[in-house]
């Protein structure tokens with residue numbers, strides 16, 4: 001949990017901003033809730049020393065240097081994050097770490113850095129599964145070799161299935177998609193698009209593996225309405241994505257601050273069991289139902305309304321979250337957004353027959369509950385069945401999934417199914433004309449991969 005500079009300022013990052021954000025994390029009370037990382041994204045580097053190979057922080061924007069900034073951040077009880085790319089350059093063209101992994105890891109450790117976000121630009125042709133895993137393994141090994149714990153956060157946009165090789169290279173988290181933007185729906189970078197691409201990946205995440213990173217939050221940025229921001233935050237929390245803020249903490253409204261400070265939702269995200277909620281149902285009217293187990297035997301239930309209009313009296317079968325409808329009641333149902341302004345309507349859910357009935361969910365909004373079983377009737381499993389298929393709706397879905405799939409194949413594999421091609425776009429045309437469904441993007445979920453060398 002923490003904050004990153006990218007969604008707010010892009011390349012225009014500097015040390016004053018980082019200090020001010022660190023101050024705001026503390027003064028807003030968010031640090032106390034666990035938002036303790038202050039992450040400098042791309043553009044802090046200016047060059048590499050030609051004789052020593054050492055990476056140099058931009059003297060214009062970071063005149064005091066990174067060690068001084070780390071000292072300041074640490075003095076507030078926070079952790080400092082930094083950014084590089086598993087390529088020859090970063091995405092904004094600054095020096096990358098490919099081939100300089102060890103010296104960079106040593107430098108970060110000496111500077112007092114606590115977290116590394118490691119991007120995927122300028123990968124020098126090493127973009128298939130093996131090449132990607134090798135690039136990320138090199139930095140993982142370098143970080144493991146320094147005498148300072150540095151949290152390793154992989155950012156290769158879900159290409160080459162980082163949820164498969166991430167744990168083996170020491171990653172604490174891996175991005176599941178390309179970049180988020182501050183819109184709720186309707187584009188490949190929207191909140192719902194990213195959710196769709198990530199929802200089926202819950203099987204790969206957990207405290208002993210690492211976590212699916214659905215990208216930084218857009219809460220507090222202009223493009224999301226109040227209900228949309230709440231839905232976005234709730235979904236990221238329930239799916240156990242890192243909660244990395246991307247708004248201006250120095251000027252956020254009271255409402256935004258209070259939303260981010262919802263301790264009950266944060267507790268779901270930080271639950272020690274660490275199991276992401278999975279999508280157990282999608283209703284015909286556009287409600288996505290997610291459920292997931294929590295350490296104390298409770299379940300978290302989240303209903304996300306993809307429709308623009310509010311929905312009322314929404315029934316959720318008790319069995320959706322593992323309760324046996326015949327025996328499972330009574331149970332406590334705690335509304336995690338109680339007390340927040342939900343268009344003036346209550347969302348206190350009640351068990352009726354074999355359903356839990358949710359009275360009101362705003363358009364593009366959410367209802368979220370923590371449900372406790374009867375002491376003698378623990379809930380059963382609440383995972384979505386491993387179907388290997390995916391509810392598809394939006395236009396962007398097939399090309400994005402195809403590129404993701406294609407990037408995970410070796411040349412031999414492509415040849416063996418008759419896709420003897422050199423670029424993803426040519427392969428896409430061939431795949432569509434030969435019946436794309438056969439290629440099934442979920443194939444990698446089988447885990448049939450050569451072990452990482």
Ligand code: GAL
Nearest residue numbers: 006041042091092119155179
């Ligand atoms: C992208 C990455 C973004 C941001 C940006 C910086 O590749 O996904 O989150 O870090 O690079 O250039």
